[in-house]
Amino acid sequence: MKHDGPYTSGVPKLWNATIDAHRNAVREAVLDAAAALVTERGLAAVTMSQIAESSGIGRATLYKYFPDVESILRAWHERQVGAHLAALEQVRASSAAPGAALSSVLHAYGFICHARHGGALAAMLHSDDGLAEAHRRLRDMVTELVAAAASAGEVRGDVPAAELADFCLHALEAARVLESKAAVARLVAVTTAALQPTT
Amino acid sequence: MKHDGPYTSGVPKLWNATIDAHRNAVREAVLDAAAALVTERGLAAVTMSQIAESSGIGRATLYKYFPDVESILRAWHERQVGAHLAALEQVRASSAAPGAALSSVLHAYGFICHARHGGALAAMLHSDDGLAEAHRRLRDMVTELVAAAASAGEVRGDVPAAELADFCLHALEAARVLESKAAVARLVAVTTAALQPTT
Known part of the structure; x- marks a missing residue:
């Protein structure tokens, strides 16, 4: 599980004891961030980069979880x-x-x-x-x-x-x-x- | 109003007296053909060429009426x-x-x-x-x-x-x-x- 330093500082809860719990926490954070972005900016304006930044993970990590905005x-x-x-x-x-x-x-x-x-x-x-x-x-x-x-x-x-x-x-x-x-x-x-x- | 010979033979009603009525008849024929094709082959399989052929007009003519399948x-x-x-x-x-x-x-x-x-x-x-x-x-x-x-x-x-x-x-x-x-x-x-x- 690789994390890209700069964005993880705000989300210590992502560093959970088990891989499963950790993956789950990342997933939840991504979904929350995506929903908030869509509500704020509209469906068409949201990108994978914004979701990654907003959920406190790197873009490369995000792609390990979801292939595109639609799947999120x-x-x-x-x-x-x-x-x-x-x-x-x-x-x-x-x-x-x-x-x-x-x-x-x-x-x-x-x-x-x-x-x-x-x-x-x-x-x-x-x-x-x-x-x-x-x-x-x-x-x-x-x-x-x-x-x-x-x-x-x-x-x-x-x-x-x-x-x-x-x-x-x-x-x-x-x-x-x-x-x-x-x-x-x-x-x-x-x-x-x-x-x-x-x- | 240009027509491409081979396909018009089956649809004499397209040759109406006025341009307006004619345009309307072409439009109706296109919509009928598209609906029939979608029902038969499914939404994703239908192309502009098929719709043109099936409605008895040329592909170039079809594009004068509609820009794409979705608009049809x-x-x-x-x-x-x-x-x-x-x-x-x-x-x-x-x-x-x-x-x-x-x-x-x-x-x-x-x-x-x-x-x-x-x-x-x-x-x-x-x-x-x-x-x-x-x-x-x-x-x-x-x-x-x-x-x-x-x-x-x-x-x-x-x-x-x-x-x-x-x-x-x-x-x-x-x-x-x-x-x-x-x-x-x-x-x-x-x-x-x-x-x-x-x-």
Whole structure:
């Protein structure tokens, strides 16, 4: 593991005990730096040299981790989606009743979408194959919650759970274009209303 | 207007009376040919030469109309979206009652999304600025319909019409991933259920 002196001084945490932990720390620092640069300067303006400098490693080292800017941004986005999934799992675990767990997860997901408001980066990567796996996990989680709530009579049983999950996830994407948190709360309420058992 | 002999024989309609109509006919033929080639061979495999040959004009002529494959596909997509909007306007005009008009438009839009099922082309162009205008027109149309239906007491009035329109358009995008027409009909029913006045 080679480091180029001048840039490492500010990031002592990179000098960890094990190679694995060290590599991981470098990787995380690169992703943080890339995300900050893209937010600040825009997608098109960011280069490998800037990311290297900003993450406190040499350019040659950076190329040992990632071949190009796009692969860094893809890895960053995967990390984001993974963090969102973990947060949703926690929300889910905090409610015992299936209907309440579903409501809480949909609410949390609505606000996650809202936080990605205007994300050019997310839009660019949205059709990416790399996200297919994360999206599948999200869809599976919501499908399970819908099925459990339907079994408990808290959600309509006349539409397959997977279809209702797709409906919810697509509907809540509208939170991206909403201006206020109040509007996001209304969106979650409208989406949830569609799941009510038909009488 | 120059034409390269060998390819024009199959497309006599290109020889129209006026230059404008002629140019339009060439343009339409190019868009049709490009769309067919992309569907058949995939996005990456299509070249300007293939499009020229397939639309029955010379390569030099094609370059007078479009600088590259991407601009052809963008024009094709704009034409598609324009046609969808026109179809939705017709559906809207066929119902006098606002609630019925809204239901019909949402139903038609669900099936339009479904028809774009798996469209790699649409996904590629989806984040395109050129679509912003078409999307705004669609959103305005649905917002007007929701507002009229809410005034008539047929749709909930506790959420702004524009927010309900965004909800509907995002929710119906789920039709892209649905396998059957029956599933699309269920999606439209679920989406519409969310709009019911709260009691």
